[in-house]
Amino acid sequence: xxxxxxxxxxxxxxxxxxxxxxxxxxxxxxxxxxxxxxxxxxxxxxxxxxxxxxxxxxxxxxxxxxxxxxxxxxxxxxxxxxxxxxxxxxxxxxxxxxxxxxxxxxxxxxxxxxxxxxxxxxxxxxxxxxxxxxxxxxxxxxxxxxxxxxxxxxxxxxxxxxxxxxxxxxxxxxxxxxxxxxxxxxxxxxxxxxxxxxxxxxxxxxxxxxxxxxxxxxxxxxxxxxxxxxxxxxxxxxxxxxxxxxxxxxxxxxxxxxxxxxxxxxxxxxxxxxxxxxxxxxxxxxxxxxxxxxxxxxxxxxxxxxxxx
Ligand SMILES: C[S@@+](CC[C@H](N)C(=O)[O-])C[C@H]1O[C@@H](n2cnc3c(N)ncnc32)[C@H](O)[C@@H]1O
Numbered sequence: 124x125x126x127x128x129x130x131x132x133x134x135x136x137x138x139x140x141x142x143x144x145x146x147x148x149x150x151x152x153x154x155x156x157x158x159x160x161x162x163x164x165x166x167x168x169x170x171x172x173x174x175x176x177x178x179x180x181x182x183x184x185x186x187x188x189x190x191x192x193x194x195x196x197x198x199x200x201x202x203x204x205x206x207x208x209x210x211x212x213x214x215x216x217x218x219x220x221x222x223x224x225x226x227x228x229x230x231x232x233x234x235x236x237x238x239x240x241x242x243x244x245x246x247x248x249x250x251x252x253x254x255x256x257x258x259x260x261x262x263x264x265x266x267x268x269x270x271x272x273x274x275x276x277x278x279x280x281x282x283x284x285x286x287x288x289x290x291x292x293x294x295x296x297x298x299x300x301x302x303x304x305x306x307x308x309x310x311x312x313x314x315x316x317x318x319x320x321x322x323x324x325x326x327x328x329x330x331x332x333x334x335x336x337x338x339x340x341x342x343x344x345x346x347x348x349x350x351x352x353x354x355x356x357x358x359x360x361x362x363x364x365x366x367x368x369x370x371x372x373x374x375x376x377x378x379x380x381x382x383x384x385x386x387x388x389x390x391x392x393x394x395x396x397x398x399x400x401x402x403x404x405x406x407x408x409x410x411x412x413x414x415x416x417x418x419x420x421x422x423x424x425x426x427x428x429x430x431x432x
Contacts, residue, residue, distance in 0.1 A: 159188030
C-alpha cells in the first residue's frame with residue numbers, strides 16, 4: 124500500500140467531525156469506512172479508550188482501511204457487512220452504547236476508477252457493479268433479464284433518467300441478438316438510444332450506470348433500513364451524520380430526520396444541508412453534489428419492558 128496517496132481529503136471532513144461531536148473515549152460507528160479517510164481523522168480524536176467500529180460492504184476497501192488504520196490509538200473493530208445490518212454488527216461487538224454514527228454514501232473514487240468493479244464506462248470491463256462480491260446479482264444479470272417496463276421504471280426511479288423508456292426499448296432490442304456483457308457495450312447502446320436528444324453536459328450513459336449500480340447494490344432500501352436501525356438503537360446524546368450524493372438518498376435522510384424531530388426524539392442539527400466550499404469542490408470535483416445532514420437524539424429507546432418501580 125502507498126502510505127501517502129489515499130486519494131482526496133474526505134468529503135466535508137471538518138463539518139462531519141463537528142456534527143458528530145467527536146471527543147475522547149467515545150464510541151463511533153463508521154458505516155461506510157471505504158479507504159478509511161473519515162475513520163482516520165475520527166479515530167485520531169478518540170484516544171486510547173475510544174472505540175471505532177468500521178463497516179463496509181466491500182471487503183477490498185475494508186481490508187485497505189484496516190491496514191491504513193493500524194496506528195490509531197483507539198480500539199478498532201472491522202465488519203464486512205451491509206450497514207442495513209447495523210444492529211447485528213453492534214450485537215457482535217457487545218458494546219452497549221453508541222455515541223456517533225457516520226454514513227458517507229455511494230462509492231469511493233477507487234471503486235469507480237479501477238476496472239475491477241465494472242462501475243464505469245471509462246474502463247472496458249465486465250458489467251458487474253457489485254460492491255459486495257458475496258452477492259449474486261450483477262448488472263449484467265439485470266440488464267439481460269429485466270422486462271422492458273421494469274428496466275424503464277428502474278432508470279427513472281434511481282436516476283431521474285428522462286429517456287428511460289427509449290433506453291429500455293433499445294436495450295431489449297439489442298440483447299435479442301446477444302447478451303450485453305461489458306461496460307463499453309452498454310454505454311454504446313445507451314448513447315445510440317438517446318442520440319440527438321438534448322443532454323445537460325454529461326455523458327448520455329451516466330444516469331443509466333448510476334441507476335444500475337444503485338439497483339445491484341440495493342442502495343435506497345439499505346439506506347431506509349439503516350435509518351430505521353438508527354432510530355431503534357438511539358440513546359440520549361447520540362448523533363448521526365449522513366453525506367449523500369443523490370437527490371433520492373438526500374430525500375430519505377431529510378424525511379427521516381424531520382420525522383424523528385416531529386416524534387420528539389431529538390433535533391435536526393442542519394436546518395439546511397451542509398455543502399462543500401468552492402475550495403473543496405475545486406480540490407475534489409466529485410464532492411460537488413455532497414449534502415451533509417445531522418441529527419442529535421435527545422430521547423433513548425426504552426430498554427426495559429418491566430413494570431415501573
Ligand atoms: C464514499 S465511500 C466512503 C469513503 C470514506 N468515508 C473515506 O473517507 O474513505 C462509500 C463506501 O461505502 C461503502 N458502502 C456503500 N453502500 C454500503 C452499504 N449499504 N453498507 C456498507 N457499506 C457501503 C462502499 O463500498 C464504499 O467503500
